């Protein structure tokens with residue numbers, strides 16, 4: 001009897017095997033979980049707590065229940081900052097999409113060997129320090145800079161333009177910084193689209209524009225949404241680009257939050273601002289999951 | 302034969318060193334069920350794609366109803382292609398997939414809905430109208446692809462290995478189904494296949510392709526009875542091959558044309574090597590001295606031949622063919 005139990009193919013796995021099966025995921029997930037607990041969950045909890053406290057006189061917080069921080073957000077000064085940040089991040093995202101889609105499309109249609117080369121080239125700027133790359137734009141955009149030299153040189157204008165320290169410069173900086181984050185998911189989505197589907201669309205009588213709008217774009221929508229979020233999110237929170245290229249005249253939410261913590265020493269209000277951004281982002285990601293499911297999953301109704 | 306609908310004239314297409322199509326000429330009649338038959342890689346898909354407009358021949362002409370087809374882009378050709386992969390739009394429902402081509406014709410919404418309903422009925426998928434392609438079986442997907450193509454009422458429907466993705470049983474059903482549909486909708490069908498039985502059972506006429514060249518165009522019966530060359534004789538059905546009357550020629554003798562007779566009374570003598578009873582027929586394999594392969598004979602019912610006994614082989618019908626496939 002006992003021997004059948006040991007040799008039978010359907011015998012229950014040994015205790016050791018069962019134990020290992022339970023322990024293994026824990027071991028594999030452990031470092032990641034620890035990392036997130038310490039560096040994501042804890043700060044979020046802390047910030048959530050700060051939101052309901054009063055500001056300390058020299059930074060920090062006084063643990064005294066208060067809802068003042070929330071009502072302050074509705075102050076028109078802050079609403080204006082949110083409006084402008086959202087506007088700039090939106091324009092930057094739209095531009096990145098308009099530049100990124102044709103780029104990603106062209107890369108996806110390259111012969112396989114050149115695709116890898118092109119993708120590496122897209123990512124290369126990330127290997128250079130972010131600050132240095134933003135500084136480079138100051139050199140290009142200032143009134144004595146290369147771009148003005150060029151415009152005067154080819155006789156477009158005699159007067160030099162004010163390019164630097166404008167919202168436009170901020171948008172340029174944001175697009176430049178985050179364009180690779182747009183191109184990569186778009187490339188992945190475009191590359192997945194079966195060429196037969198585009199041909200089938202033409203076969204059924206659709207022209208190029210119709211095929212793009214009716215087949216190509218819907219099938220690459222997950223890439224469009226992912227890329228847009230990856231550009232929109234860091235653009236919204238960015239405070240280096242507005243400071244360097246916007247000359248401090250353009251204040252974005254990122255600047256505002258940083259100032260609450262480092263200059264105004266108002267941690268509770270900074271926490272509320274930060275949490276608004278976090279909630280916004282969570283909503284965006286839920287939207288992305290919804291779009292992806294709609295394209296890839298079964299139809300409803 | 303009805304009036305010619307499609308004329309393919311001396312069409313060639315090369316990919317680097319590979320001559321996928323090498324001077325192909327064909328005439329396909331109105332309302333015909335035409336099959337392009339040949340082994341994998343012989344250029345069948347390239348020919349269909351040239352007619353549909355996704356491949357551009359290096360030379361030659363393609364006429365539809367007498368007018369030049371090659372000058373038109375794919376979306377302007379009154380021809381539809383059913384893709385080997387079906388190419389159903391994964392983000393659209395079955396009904397929207399089928400309606401896609403009608404929308405491009407800017408038809409009124411009500412008419413589109415009505416025609417989609419009709420064709421869903423024809424292919425028996427009314428209950429699946431709201432599903433996505435991913436929720437269908439292989440056979441159902443194939444029928445959606447077919448419905449999407451015929452709902453456009455093209456003058457010519459091209460089908461690239463429409464049944465190859467299906468398992469054997471569904472396949473036999475769909476062969477009959479395709480034939481029935483072709484009658485019902487009255488559209489000229491050009492079906493590509495590498496399966497000779499499939500081509501024989503469905504098509505009015507068959508073009509046998511090999512190495513980018515047309516070997517023979519004929520009715521299934523004609524192909525079987527009078528193969529134009531050795532390639533066709535070998536590719537279609539079973540044949541016994543004997544040295545021909547002149548050099549480079551072969552005699553093709555079909556197994557069912559041969560009778561077993563007393564030794565010395567026939568044209569060849571041999572020894573029965575094996576017998577197989579298949580129900581309606583039996584196959585007798587006869588070893589003939591000097592022949593590498595046994596000579597096959599088909600007899601009705603059970604055979605009286607006994608293994609190891611000497612027999613004679615007699616026949617009337619035979620075809621002398623050249624090598625073909627230059």
Ligand SMILES: Nc1ncnc2c1ncn2[C@@H]1O[C@H](COP(=O)(O)OP(=O)(O)O)[C@@H](O)[C@H]1O
Pocket residue numbers: 316319320321339340341342343344345346347348
């Ligand atoms: N786009 C292409 N590029 C290179 N070679 C091709 C291409 N399309 C087809 N071929 C070659 O042309 C020949 C015929 O191919 P195809 O028409 O697909 O054959 P079939 O459909 O009969 O199997 C094959 O040798 C194939 O490798």
Ligand SMILES: [Mg+2]
Pocket residue numbers: 345346385
């Ligand atoms: Mg093929």
